[in-house]
Amino acid sequence: MMKKQAKVHKSELIDDLLDSVSPEEETKITRKMQLAAKLDEGLKAKGWKKKDLMKAMGQSNASMVTRWLSGTHNFTVDTLIDLERVLDVQLLDIEPPVPSVSFKLTPEIAHNLPPEMINELVNVMQNMMQTLTRKYKIQVNDKPEAKAS
Template structure:
């Protein structure tokens, strides 16, 4: 029985430095997932920023929201996909906007 080996593509030294996972994502990654991950990280950073401004810690947010500290830690890690409901609950608990959507204003000129 003969075992054939698949020839691999020549490796670019720059791509070797990036790592296997980064190369795979560049080649096969989903731009939608990439955007989702970036937005989740931005939301987590915004929550942490608000906590810092209010001199609060994750445990304080957990207490206010009636959640476990571990759940808040997951949110702040950026590895959680936030629902609009969760974002709104956090905004209410912190009395601050995390996501601000500008109203659609039509200018009328006379």
């Protein structure tokens, strides 16, 4: 038995609409669909239904979850962050903040130290900052400063 082949439907109206979508708008549509797909994957990974996500997100309206999964919703950053947390998925491609460290030899301390000790402390702090930056990829805010009074 032969399978029926789907009929190809041509519509000038649909063709015109598709031709009118700018590349920028097409990118937005694609990204929204990708977000919806990631949300759906997160639901499946947790074995959740829409109702479970609704409760986890503190929503009382199930239609909001349906909108999120439609691929057409314009999310707020806050909502995306909350969805990442409850579904344990990454939706935003943003690097976490880099921890920072500052070193400063205050004048009160430096006042009672001999100049050669101050210079040695500055060298030690510079080496420590280089190690922290290289090994732990943290940002060091200040260059060590110390002046003998």
